[in-house]
Amino acid sequence: MTHHTTQSPQFFLTAPSPCPYIDGQFERKVFTHLVGDKAPEMNDLLTQGGFRRSQNIAYRPACETCRACVSVRILVNEFKPTKNMKRVTQHNSDLVGAMHDAEPSTEQYSLFRKYLDARHRKGGMSDMTVLDYAMMVEDTHVNTKIIEYRRRGPDSFITGHGHGELIAVALSDQMADGLSMVYSYFDPEMDERSLGTFMILDHIARARAAGLPHVYLGYWVNGSRKMNYKVRFTPQEHLGSKGWERYAHEAV
Template identity: 45%
Template sequence: MRHTLPIAPQFYVTAPQPCPYLPGRMERKLFTALQGEGAQRLNDGLSKQGFRRSQNVLYRPSCADCAACLSARINVAEFSPSKSQRRTIRRNAHLRRRATSPWATEEQYSLFRRYLASRHATGGMADMDTFEFAAMVEETPIRTRVVEYTDSETGDLAAVCLTDIFDDGVSMVYSFYDPDQPRASLGKYVILDHIDIARENDLPYVYLGYWVPGSPKMDYKAAYAGLEAYVGNRWQKVRDPADFRTQTHPLVNDPISEQVANIALPDGRPLRPKTV
């Protein structure tokens, strides 16, 4: 009988480019393709090790002299809303959630463009056209949903989140919302509602993406009780964000070969350094 051995994913490193979070620093990413029959299992396994998905690619920061970007998630069982978060929930009680298959619409793209123009006019996505937007939403080899939040009174689309479904949680790949409603705190509300989504589906975690302690762009993630950060190849509770301040010493990171060697495949097998 013939047996086919699984092929280990190949890992690559991007060229250095300016860091969007820490001025004067350069970033690079370790990444691998996400494709084939084992895509869901690979995504589930690597996401537990600090990786994130972008279309059909999994990536993780791998900067030469900095380890400031930490993968973050909320432990749903340990989350309890603060007073301000409860107010945010009440302010948005009129919104109705609808989860659909990953399909891009003109209404979504219109909201997306307004959001970028207001919040990220000079960011890397500022020039994204309708075809690139559709690719961002629709090119996914795993279980993904588009979660829409619509005003029940006007029917207007207020917020959207591209959400991946893991075996242990939901991952907020990318969210955007109406920039003309600052008092509604729509971005925060979408996170709070995803905690409810995880609870409703008996999933223990909500994955938030990367958190950079001390970065004004990322400080909001530290406001959620039950936050955990992936540090030193394990998830650690964030009791005091000051304990996770940016690590920018040149010797803080392991060599790329060691980083790859410490990645475990979904079946538990470690990768070999030569796969880089």
């Protein structure tokens, strides 16, 4: 049995593999295990240092010739939605998100599979089974939550729960200085709702209500179309060689 010490974590380096974002590049990652009583504290420190969490692993890019992946966090207290974002919020005003402990369900997996099959058929997660999905949700030693989005019910303002079919899901970590969006997915047949944008806006609202200054969005890759949405949520900070620095970008 392998023993992992939380006081002095061991870091490992993956072998090179083709980059999923930039053609012709190869990626490597440095990673460590997030286990034990100190895992939440370690997750906070590593996330602030540019790491991401996947199950009980914290990782960050360690590519030899490329620094395109940049950690992004939104400055919650200064954030102001654009006109388009206000329209997205209004369009989804019939939805309510219920937050609870990270527990998987068959309903979640059905929506997850529908999303993958429509949006990421050739991606690295495309062959995930229901057991793989359960591990993605449950295998955590930090304060992880699931937010399920459904249409508002008559008792939504009492219970905080919607009713009807599951429309979108976010898996997120609650940290000392913010919320970290680990993974999110939604009904691909509801493109007109811009549910990805709506869930980020909802996380900003939740962080602000909880007095948390940041929402962590993971990595932005300049030049990758699938990542462009992340820099629309301003003001935000990017992690560089001098630490977290404000990023100048005109939101639309």
